[in-house]
Amino acid sequence: MDIPLSYYLVLSGILFVCGVLGFLIKRNIITIFMSIELMLNGVNLSFVAFAAHWHALSGQVFVFFVMVVAAAEAAVGLAIIIAVYRTRETLNVDRVNLLKL
Amino acid sequence: MLHLILFLFFGTICVAGAVNLLVQSHPINSALSLIVVMASLSAEYLLLGAEFVAAVQVLVYAGAIMVLFLITIMLLNAGKEERTKGSRVATMLGVPGVVIGTVLVAWTLLGRSSTTQSVSIGALWGAPKDIARLLFHDFLLPFEITSVLILIAIMGAVVLASKPEAAARGPRKDG
Numbered sequence: 001m002d003i004p005l006s007y008y009l010v011l012s013g014i015l016f017v018c019g020v021l022g023f024l025i026k027r028n029i030i031t032i033f034m035s036i037e038l039m040l041n042g043v044n045l046s047f048v049a050f051a052a053h054w055h056a057l058s059g060q061v062f063v064f065f066v067m068v069v070a071a072a073e074a075a076v077g078l079a080i081i082i083a084v085y086r087t088r089e090t091l092n093v094d095r096v097n098l099l100k101l
Numbered sequence: 102m103l104h105l106i107l108f109l110f111f112g113t114i115c116v117a118g119a120v121n122l123l124v125q126s127h128p129i130n131s132a133l134s135l136i137v138v139m140a141s142l143s144a145e146y147l148l149l150g151a152e153f154v155a156a157v158q159v160l161v162y163a164g165a166i167m168v169l170f171l172i173t174i175m176l177l178n179a180g181k182e183e184r185t186k187g188s189r190v191a192t193m194l195g196v197p198g199v200v201i202g203t204v205l206v207a208w209t210l211l212g213r214s215s216t217t218q219s220v221s222i223g224a225l226w227g228a229p230k231d232i233a234r235l236l237f238h239d240f241l242l243p244f245e246i247t248s249v250l251i252l253i254a255i256m257g258a259v260v261l262a263s264k265p266e267a268a269a270r271g272p273r274k275d276g
Contacts, residue, residue: 009210017202044142057231075254081177
């Protein structure tokens with residue numbers, strides 16, 4: 001039983017779109033950050049699906065690089081969030097709209 | 102047939118988790134539903150035969166990155182998110198636009214009749230040995246560069262998250 005490649009691509013597209021929606025409508029900075037992770041996951045799924053489609057293992061290696069970049073981004077981003085919370089004492093992005101306190 | 106049923110089952114869980122991430126207002130509920138999304142995605146990777154990627158997905162994403170998120174949420178004691186103005190326009194215009202775009206992309210993709218090769222569970226296609234040969238031979242330079250990137254990220258996280266007065270005062274004298 002073959003599963004068409006397009007099914008995987010549609011699933012990854014839905015995940016990516018959910019990430020974009022969360023980025024747009026969420027106001028909590030941590031949830032916005034999680035939406036970015038959701039987008040990265042959607043892209044990873046399409047990488048793996050194309051790797052299986054073309055029998056190219058390098059697609060799976062790219063997934064590892066995406067994961068490494070996501071881990072680095074999460075570490076630095078959460079540190080920035082902690083620093084922002086320390087000075088502004090809020091996590092709402094609408095309240096973090098001034099360059100200078 | 103079993104393949105398709107498993108794909109639909111885990112895909113449904115995946116999409117349900119992603120939608121739940123959007124509708125929950127408490128960040129810790131969003132984080133837990135993101136873990137559900139990642140776990141079911143690793144099952145999708147297994148269906149595609151990428152067993153090592155599936156294991157790493159659970160270990161790195163659901164294990165390491167999400168724990169980082171949860172610890173930050175608990176450290177900052179993040180409560181329910183407050184609704185403020187400005188998000189209304191994005192909701193009114195963005196949601197229908199995004200849905201229309203998704204339907205267009207899905208319609209275009211499903212119109213084409215390309216099939217993947219049937220990959221059975223445990224076919225060991227993405228075995229760790231093959232991936233390691235590729236990663237440490239063909240992609241050696243990017244691998245080393247990402248290690249430097251991780252090192253820089255660690256240092257940046259320590260510098261950013263440390264207390265500002267401690268960084269300004271320099272090395273502490275009283276021991």
